[in-house]
Amino acid sequence: MTSTIRSGVRSRSFWVRLHRYVGLVIAVFLIALGLTGSVIAFERELDAWLNPELFHVPERAVPVLSLDTLARHAQQFDPEAEIITIRIKRDHGESIRVDLKTEQGTMRELFLNPFSGEALGARVRGAFVMDRAHVIPMVYRLHTNLYLPGRWGVWLLGGIALIWMVDCLVGFYLTLPPPLRSKEKNNSCRNWLSRWKPSWSIKRQAGQVRFNFDLHRASGLWLWPVLFMMAMSGTYFNLNAEVFRPIVGLFGDLTPDPRKTLPGTLQSGVDPVLGFSDAVLVVHQWLPAGNDNLELSFVRYMPALNVYRVAFDQKGRGSEVFAIKTEQVFIDGNAGTLTGRRGYDSGTRADRFLAWQFPIHSGQILGIYGRVLICITGILTAMLTMTGVVIWRKKCKSRRIK
Incomplete structure (x- = not known):
């Protein structure tokens, strides 16, 4: 039993070091992503206010x-x-x-x-x-690719999101109380919960070091579901084809993206027969039944494919709770024939899981309340990261004194 406890202590010490140094590596990125994410939670409103x-x-x-x-x-x-x-x-x-x-x-x-x-x-x-005109789009691009060329910024932030997701699991594990010795295991469930309870609170009248540690641990616990989902959905955005879709595809069928499966037409400079207005009229016949709660979002023409992409959102999306449905229809720019579609009602269960990622990441899944939550979470993520750095510095100073 003693050897088991010692092994658990050594194992816990390993996870502590892993959490500490992984957090240091991604600290600058998390601070930047948290603060820029707080801004773009209300991107449209701030942009309109400034311009x-x-x-x-x-x-x-x-x-x-x-x-x-x-x-x-x-x-x-x-x-x-x-x-x-x-x-x-x-x-x-x-x-x-x-x-x-x-x-x-x-x-x-x-x-x-x-x-x-x-x-x-x-x-x-x-x-x-x-x-004023460019500040919000600039913040958005900083949040998505750090202004790095090509897809390097996207891949980098995707890797950060993936590492963060794993680090969230490690951090959660470290809040759990260590195992007890056999003679201390009476009423183990109640005892375990009572020992875990301090992790959720900040000790009053504590010194600065203890206060900072409690703030880091308790904030991370209370925010843990949101932080983990932010990391997971961040992986979806930045490593979608490389990581996210292949993993989700192991558990369910995914509808192929029409933009990647349709052959190019090589009709550069040739206007399509259908105009934007005609395209919108044609696609309505391809929408799922009972689409009265959908409203037109955008129309995009893709000249390399000679295809129109017409997108619809559920009414109230962005301001109402669980207004998350979307539908996108792809039609030929000349004949108006269906070339592909993707969406919530027309997709598979795996497609719907993917469709949840943007509403989760942006907070739109809970409407205006969710966006407020994401805004606050972004600020607290930066704070949480900085408290972790402070804990590391205190550890370094204490070692030098010894």
């Missing part, structure tokens, strides 16, 4: 212009650019955003008055520019 001239338009007693008319206005703004996406989903009094690809390959976001087609302004997507 009212781009987002806000006076309401008028006339219908919104058709998608084809809006596309013509966007083309007039930059005749050489290629229209990629028209984002229809908006609140009352908001503009419509059109994504353009310039001849140089730069992506621009153009904001149009939906009633007149007037261009309200434009900005370069992801540009590292410190002004």
Whole structure:
């Protein structure tokens, strides 16, 4: 029995060191991701507050212009650019955003008055520019790829998310009370819970070192489900094809992504027969039955495939609890035939599990309350990481004194 306890102590010491040094390696990233994630939890609202001239338009007693008319206005703004996406989903009094690809390959976001087609302004997507128009997109890109070239930033942050997910499990294990000796095992369940209880609280009137340790441990425990799901969904976003989909595919069938299975048409410079408005009319026949709770989100044309991608969101998505359903329909740009689809109701159970990841990561799964939770969690993640660094520094100082 004594040897078993000693073995458990050595094992626990290993996990303590692992948790400590893994946390130090990813500390800077977690602080950056936590703080930027807190901002983009309310990305749209903050962007509109900073740039009212781009987002806000006076309401008028006339219908919104058709998608084809809006596309013509966007083309007039930059005749050489290629229209990629028209984002229809908006609140009352908001503009419509059109994504353009310039001849140089730069992506621009153009904001149009939906009633007149007037261009309200434009900005370069992801540009590292410190002004009101670019600050929120800049924070978003920092959160997703750290401005590293190619997919290096995506892969790096995916690896950080994967390591963080494992570290969350290690951290949780370390909050559990160590095993008791055999003579101390009377009323073991109650005794075990009573010994675990201090891990959930911060000792009052404790010294600075103890306070910092309790703050780190208790905060991590109370936030643990959210932190673990943030790490897991972060892996989904950044290592989807490399890690997440293959693992989920072991437990259920996944619908192939039409963007990766359709052959290219090589029809560069050739306009499709269908326009944006026609594409929206055609795709309704391919939506699942009972789609009255869906609203149009965006229409994207993919010239390399000659395919329209038309996306629908559940009404109230982003503001209401469990409004998480989405449907995307892919149709041929000439014939209007179905080339693929993916979504919540039309997908498999594994597809639905994947569909939960964005609402979880953004907090939209719980509507506005979830987004507030994610905003607070991002700040607390940075705090939790910094308290871990402080604990390590205190350990280092105590060793030098000895």
